[in-house]
Amino acid sequence: MRFKTIFILAMTLILPISFAMAHSANPSAANAQALNKKISKQVITLKNYLYKLYGPKGTEEKVFVGSEFCLACHQDKVGWKDTKHSMSLRKPMEQYSLVEGWGVIADYDQNGVDDFRQGLNFNEISSGFDPFKPNAPILSVKNGQYTITIGEVDYPVVFISGGLGQWRERYTVRIPAADSPTGYSKDVYFAPIQYNVRTHQWIPYKTKLWYTEDHQPKFTNGMNLSDIALKAKATFSKNCIGCHTTGIRSLGKWDDGEWRYTPYVAVLYSEDDSHYFDYDGDGIKDLVNVGCEDCHGPGSLHILGGGDPTKIINPAKLNVDDANAVCGHCHNRQRSVPNHTFNWPYHDDTDTQWYPGNGFPLSDFYANANEFWPDGETSYEHNQHYAEFYRSNKPTNPYEPMRCFDCHDPHNRTNKHQIRKSLTIDGTVINTKNENDTLCLACHAGYDDFASLTKDMIADYEDNINIIGPVVSAHTHHPYAPDRIMGLSRCSLCHMPSVANAQRASAHVAHTFKVVPPEKTLKYLEEGGMPNACAVSCHSKKVNLWGFGLDPDMLIWNEDFDILTATKLMDYYGPDGIWWQIELESTHKNTTTK
Numbered sequence: 001m002r003f004k005t006i007f008i009l010a011m012t013l014i015l016p017i018s019f020a021m022a023h024s025a026n027p028s029a030a031n032a033q034a035l036n037k038k039i040s041k042q043v044i045t046l047k048n049y050l051y052k053l054y055g056p057k058g059t060e061e062k063v064f065v066g067s068e069f070c071l072a073c074h075q076d077k078v079g080w081k082d083t084k085h086s087m088s089l090r091k092p093m094e095q096y097s098l099v100e101g102w103g104v105i106a107d108y109d110q111n112g113v114d115d116f117r118q119g120l121n122f123n124e125i126s127s128g129f130d131p132f133k134p135n136a137p138i139l140s141v142k143n144g145q146y147t148i149t150i151g152e153v154d155y156p157v158v159f160i161s162g163g164l165g166q167w168r169e170r171y172t173v174r175i176p177a178a179d180s181p182t183g184y185s186k187d188v189y190f191a192p193i194q195y196n197v198r199t200h201q202w203i204p205y206k207t208k209l210w211y212t213e214d215h216q217p218k219f220t221n222g223m224n225l226s227d228i229a230l231k232a233k234a235t236f237s238k239n240c241i242g243c244h245t246t247g248i249r250s251l252g253k254w255d256d257g258e259w260r261y262t263p264y265v266a267v268l269y270s271e272d273d274s275h276y277f278d279y280d281g282d283g284i285k286d287l288v289n290v291g292c293e294d295c296h297g298p299g300s301l302h303i304l305g306g307g308d309p310t311k312i313i314n315p316a317k318l319n320v321d322d323a324n325a326v327c328g329h330c331h332n333r334q335r336s337v338p339n340h341t342f343n344w345p346y347h348d349d350t351d352t353q354w355y356p357g358n359g360f361p362l363s364d365f366y367a368n369a370n371e372f373w374p375d376g377e378t379s380y381e382h383n384q385h386y387a388e389f390y391r392s393n394k395p396t397n398p399y400e401p402m403r404c405f406d407c408h409d410p411h412n413r414t415n416k417h418q419i420r421k422s423l424t425i426d427g428t429v430i431n432t433k434n435e436n437d438t439l440c441l442a443c444h445a446g447y448d449d450f451a452s453l454t455k456d457m458i459a460d461y462e463d464n465i466n467i468i469g470p471v472v473s474a475h476t477h478h479p480y481a482p483d484r485i486m487g488l489s490r491c492s493l494c495h496m497p498s499v500a501n502a503q504r505a506s507a508h509v510a511h512t513f514k515v516v517p518p519e520k521t522l523k524y525l526e527e528g529g530m531p532n533a534c535a536v537s538c539h540s541k542k543v544n545l546w547g548f549g550l551d552p553d554m555l556i557w558n559e560d561f562d563i564l565t566a567t568k569l570m571d572y573y574g575p576d577g578i579w580w581q582i583e584l585e586s587t588h589k590n591t592t593t594k
Contacts, residue, residue, distance in 0.1 A: 062298035064247030079412035229257030242344030328386030529557030
C-alpha cells in the first residue's frame with residue numbers, strides 16, 4: 001500500500017505536467033530531451049507497478065489503467081469528468097453533500113441538508129414505507145459513513161447510483177456477514193429505497209427482496225455469506241456492473257453463492273475523488289464508472305509504447321458499424337451468452353468481456369432482450385437505443401452513414417443529453433441545438449423536403465430563420481416555434497418521442513426516427529393500446545385542442561380519451577390523412593438481432 005500511495009502522489013504531480021509540456025508546441029531540443037527522460041522514467045514506473053499488480057500480463061497484454069492517464073495527454077477531453085459516464089457511481093462523502101454528481105443529493109423537504117445527514121427516519125413520517133413500520137429504513141451518517149438501518153441491522157452505503165439530471169438516486173450497501181474476514185459481504189446490493197430527483201420523493205424500491213410477506217426484515221445480524229447469497233437478489237455485480245465500470249478482470253459466483261466482480265485497480269487518482277472507491281472490499285480503490293478505455297480499449301500498451309497510436313482504438317476512425325458498437329455495447333437491453341446470466345455483452349461461459357479492439361464483433365457477445373409495445377417494434381422499456389438505431393435507416397443512410405457520436409458528444413456534458421454544440425460538415429461549422437432543429441437540419445439541409453436549404457443557411461441560423469421556418473412548417477404542417485415550451489415543429493418530438501413506459505420516459509426517447517402513427521393506438525386496443533408520437537409529445541398532455549381534456553398517463557392507451565384523440569389525429573396523419581398518407585409497416589415482434 002505504501003508503494004501505491006507514493007506512486008499515486010508522484011504520478012498525480014508529475015505526469016500531467018510532463019506529458020502536457022512534452023506535447024506543447026516547439027519545445028527546444030534540450031527541453032524535449034529532458035522531458036522525454038522524465039516521461040520514460042514515469043513509463044518505467046508504471047510498467048513496474050503493473051507487473052507488481054498483475055504479473056507478466058500487466059506489461060505484455062492489454063490492461064485497463066484508468067482515465068487519469070488519458071487526460072494527462074489529452075487535456076482537451078477533460079470535459080469527460082463532468083459527464084454521467086464519469087459520475088454515475090460515487091462514494092457518498094460529507095464534503096460533497098448535495099453536490100450533484102459528487103455526493104448525495106437527496107433532500108426530500110428541501111431544507112438544504114441531505115436526508116442522511118438529517119437522520120431521516122421513515123418510521124416517523126408518512127411515506128410509501130408505512131407498511132414496514134416499525135422496521136422502515138432509517139438514514140444516518142455514522143463516523144463519516146453513510147448508513148441505512150433496517151430493523152437492527154446497519155448497512156454501510158458503498159456507493160450512490162444515478163441522481164444526475166432529472167432522474168433517480170439509488171444506494172448500494174454491504175450486508176453484515178459473520179463468516180466474512182471484513183465482517184461484510186463482498187458483493188454490493190441495491191437498498192430498498194429510491195430518491196426521485198425531480199419530485200423530491202422517496203419511494204420503495206424492490207422491497208420484496210428485503211422484507212418478508214408480513215413486512216419483517218429478511219436480514220439479521222450474524223448471518224453467514226451463504227445465507228445472504230440465498231436471500232439477497234439485488235446484486236449489483238450480477239445485474240449492473242458490466243455497463244458501469246471500465247474493465248472486468250473476472251466475474252462469477254463463489255462457493256458461498258455470492259456474485260463477485262473483480263475490478264481493475266485504480267492506479268492514478270485523487271484521494272478526495274468520490275468516483276474512485278473500493279468496490280470489492282479489499283481495501284484498494286478500483287476503476288469504476290465509464291472511462292476513456294471503455295470506448296477506446298485498454299490503454300496500458302498505448303502508454304507503455306510512448307503513445308503508440310496503433311495500440312489504442314479511435315472510434316472516429318472505425319467503420320460505421322464498429323463505431324456504433326462502441327456505444328451499443330451498453331446502450332441496449334441485452335443478455336450475456338450463452339447462458340443469459342448477465343445484462344450486458346459477455347461470454348459467461350469463458351468469463352470474457354467485449355471491448356473495442358478485442359477483435360470480435362459485438363454481436364457474438366450478446367442476445368437481444370428488447371421489450372416492445374404490441375406492434376413489436378416500438379420500445380416499451382428504456383435503454384434500447386442501439387437496437388432502435390439499427391431499425392432505422394440512419395446507419396445505412398446513402399448520403400452519410402450515421403454514428404452515435406455524430407449527434408452526441410461523449411467527452412462533454414453541456415446539456416442534458418450531451419448533444420453536440422457544433423458540427424463541421426464539408427468544411428462548414430454549424431452550431432447545433434435540438435431545441436431549434438439545427439442539430440437535424442445540419443445534415444438534412446439540401447435533401448428531400450429540405451432541398452431548398454443549404455448548410456450555410458443553417459450555420460447562419462439567426463439571419464436565415466425566416467427562410468428556414470417556412471420550409472420546416474411545410475414539412476410538419478405546424479407553425480415553426482421549436483424553441484418554445486410546446487416545441488412546435490421540433491424534429492425530435494415527432495421523430496424521437498418518449499414512448500418508453502412512463503416510469504422510464506425521462507431517460508429514453510425513441511431512436512428509430514420513425515413517427516409512431518395514431519393508427520397504432522387504435523389497432524392494438526385489445527392488447528392495451530400503445531402510444532403514438534402526436535399524442536405522447538403534445539396532444540395528450542400539452543394542448544386540449546379538441547376539447548377532449550388532457551391525459552398524461554403514458555402507460556394506459558385504450559381509454560376513451562386515447563381513442564378519441566387517436567381517431568381525430570388520423571384525420572391528419574392517415575391513412576388517407578389531410579396532411580400525410582401512411583401505411584403501417586409489418587410488425588417486427590422480437591426478431592431483431594441488433
